[in-house]
Amino acid sequence: MKILVTDPIADAGLERLREAGYEVVTAYDVEGAELREEVRDAAGLIVRSGTEVTEDVLAAAGELVIVGRAGIGVDNIDIDAATDHGVIVANAPEGNVRAAAEHTVAMAFAVARSIPQAHARLRTGEWAKGEYLGTEVNDKTLGIVGLGRVGQEVARRLSALGMDLVAYDPYISAERADQLGAELADLEEVLDRADFLTVHTPLTPETANLIGEEELRRLGGGYVINCARGGIVDEDALAAAVEEGVIAGAALDVFAAEPLSEDSPLLDVDDVILTPHLGASTEAAQENVATSIADQVIAALNDEPVLNALNAPSVDKRAFPRVRPYIELAETAGRIAVQLFEGRVNAVEVEYAGTIAEEEVEIVTASALKGVFRPLELRVNTVNAPRVAEERGIDVTESKTSQSDVFQSRVSVIVTDGEDDIRVCGTLFAGDDPRIVQIDGYRVDAIPHGHMLVARNYDKPGVIGLIGTVLGENDINIAGMFNGRETIGGEALTVYSLDSEVPDEVIDRLEEDERIMRAQYLALNNHAK
Ligand SMILES: NC(=O)c1ccc[n+]([C@@H]2O[C@H](COP(=O)([O-])OP(=O)(O)OC[C@H]3O[C@@H](n4cnc5c(N)ncnc54)[C@H](O)[C@@H]3O)[C@@H](O)[C@H]2O)c1
Numbered sequence: 001m002k003i004l005v006t007d008p009i010a011d012a013g014l015e016r017l018r019e020a021g022y023e024v025v026t027a028y029d030v031e032g033a034e035l036r037e038e039v040r041d042a043a044g045l046i047v048r049s050g051t052e053v054t055e056d057v058l059a060a061a062g063e064l065v066i067v068g069r070a071g072i073g074v075d076n077i078d079i080d081a082a083t084d085h086g087v088i089v090a091n092a093p094e095g096n097v098r099a100a101a102e103h104t105v106a107m108a109f110a111v112a113r114s115i116p117q118a119h120a121r122l123r124t125g126e127w128a129k130g131e132y133l134g135t136e137v138n139d140k141t142l143g144i145v146g147l148g149r150v151g152q153e154v155a156r157r158l159s160a161l162g163m164d165l166v167a168y169d170p171y172i173s174a175e176r177a178d179q180l181g182a183e184l185a186d187l188e189e190v191l192d193r194a195d196f197l198t199v200h201t202p203l204t205p206e207t208a209n210l211i212g213e214e215e216l217r218r219l220g221g222g223y224v225i226n227c228a229r230g231g232i233v234d235e236d237a238l239a240a241a242v243e244e245g246v247i248a249g250a251a252l253d254v255f256a257a258e259p260l261s262e263d264s265p266l267l268d269v270d271d272v273i274l275t276p277h278l279g280a281s282t283e284a285a286q287e288n289v290a291t292s293i294a295d296q297v298i299a300a301l302n303d304e305p306v307l308n309a310l311n312a313p314s315v316d317k318r319a320f321p322r323v324r325p326y327i328e329l330a331e332t333a334g335r336i337a338v339q340l341f342e343g344r345v346n347a348v349e350v351e352y353a354g355t356i357a358e359e360e361v362e363i364v365t366a367s368a369l370k371g372v373f374r375p376l377e378l379r380v381n382t383v384n385a386p387r388v389a390e391e392r393g394i395d396v397t398e399s400k401t402s403q404s405d406v407f408q409s410r411v412s413v414i415v416t417d418g419e420d421d422i423r424v425c426g427t428l429f430a431g432d433d434p435r436i437v438q439i440d441g442y443r444v445d446a447i448p449h450g451h452m453l454v455a456r457n458y459d460k461p462g463v464i465g466l467i468g469t470v471l472g473e474n475d476i477n478i479a480g481m482f483n484g485r486e487t488i489g490g491e492a493l494t495v496y497s498l499d500s501e502v503p504d505e506v507i508d509r510l511e512e513d514e515r516i517m518r519a520q521y522l523a524l525n526n527h528a529k
């Protein structure tokens with residue numbers, strides 16, 4: 001069987017594959033038609049960040065079982081398309097974490113002490129001693145955006161060097177942050193307080209341009225470091241902010257388009273220092289990720305569990321037909337719950353009542369977690385769900401009771417921060433017609449896909465008419481509506497199933513009415529937004 005390797009990985013990984021009896025074909029820098037031709041008969045494809053694994057590539061790969069990413073970031077791999085083609089995607093999320101953290105620390109020092117600039121001057125014969133007055137990290141505040149594996153390692157290192165830590169990460173528990181000596185805060189507060197800002201999130205629709213012109217102004221005077229992914233920090237805005245002295249300097253290892261174009265404005269600004277995506281480039285890291293991914297490719301081809309599979313649910317084939325309809329329902333319930341919840345999630349409970357409680361529901365729980373973790377790049381499945389939650393300090397419980405209320409079966413997803421919670425319940429009408437039947441204690445009846453508007457309002461005459469009119473004026477068709485209320489005239493929760501998304505201006509318009517406390521648009525599945 002052929003394993004195609006399209007980005008350089010350490011020999012130790014290639015050797016492991018050969019020893020296991022595979023034909024290893026290295027074809028670095030191939031793309032387009034050439035890549036599609038090479039991958040046609042490959043059972044495994046191993047990449048780093050240099051290869052775009054697109055729908056086209058996956059469609060051409062008739063024999064492909066697994067795409068292995070020798071590293072962390074999978075933004076160059078179309079995971080949805082891989083899932084559609086039944087191809088496992090796995091990464092090596094641990095092997096280069098320390099290398100990335102060390103590079104981040106190096107970049108912090110380099111930019112704060114102008115090391116590359118001073119070195120360059122010295123090489124041209126200039127002794128520019130009087131021109132560089134640096135900044136110490138000691139006693140400064142480090143703002144960390146994304147307190148995952150790399151963020152946590154950076155936190156440990158820079159805390160040991162005398163920095164105070166403040167972090168923004170909606171998916172990490174306060175306890176875990178406490179253990180690191182980091183205070184959790186919202187992004188605005190992190191920007192207000194940080195002297196150095198370092199980002200360690202994946203690149204997702206939510207994090208793209210997370211740090212733009214406004215955020216840089218808010219940071220004011222500090223340094224920005226990005227050793228995570230290009231595109232999280234707006235490059236044009238960053239170059240302008242450093243040029244204009246809005247911030248003191250920036251250090252980047254990753255870029256929106258790689259290799260970095262010679263025309264990039266970043267190259268023209270003195271206090272911006274750049275490295276060509278070297279965060280993972282240490283001998284130890286490369287050996288770690290190469291052997292880890294080789295082991296996983298071998299496991300997949302032997303039909304064994306793949307440790308860091310990002311899209312591979314494992315199921316009992318015989319029970320699967322009975323469980324299957326609950327999978328998407330639970331994901332949607334999780335997705336609704338997390339979008340409506342305003343706190344920081346530190347526990348998720350998935351509760352099964354009635355006949356579904358008799359089934360093996362691991363995949364349904366994993367699916368609920370997938371919904372809750374939806375904003376993360378990482379796909380959660382039965383293989384990785386407990387670990388993802390554990391790493392974030394989030395407790396996951398699964399409870400079962402044979403008793404169900406009016407429904408034969410009910411699946412509830414509850415997200416909580418220990419004080420407040422949101423519970424979203426779903427059921428199947430007539431055995432296979434999924435519905436959301438309860439949100440935050442209110443009885444509702446909503447289709448669990450497409451577009452949803454949830455309004456919290458007072459049960460006063462005219463409110464429903466107003467919402468209908470505003471949606472109508474904006475050409476948003478209502479497919480269904482349910483008004484759940486506590487008491488006549490009291491608080492109510494109104495749920496609209498819609499045919500299209502609701503722009504922010506429409507939400508603002510609804511919230512202008514004093515009878516509407518909150519209106520939220522929720523995109524419920526991939527096809528919805
Ligand atoms: N420069 C390099 O060579 C290099 C090396 C290793 C990793 N990386 C990159 O570093 C990044 C972090 O890697 P990791 O292993 O720590 O990933 P991780 O998944 O362990 O951590 C990412 C963290 O970001 C948080 N997050 C997600 N969306 C967020 C949002 N909108 N706002 C705030 N926080 C959010 C998550 O909750 C998580 O805690 C990735 O982009 C990875 O590709 C780069």
Ligand SMILES: O=C(O)[C@H](O)COP(=O)(O)O
Binds near residue numbers: 070071072096228281
């Ligand atoms: O996400 C990663 O693992 C790093 O960005 C390293 O990418 P690379 O393997 O292309 O160097």
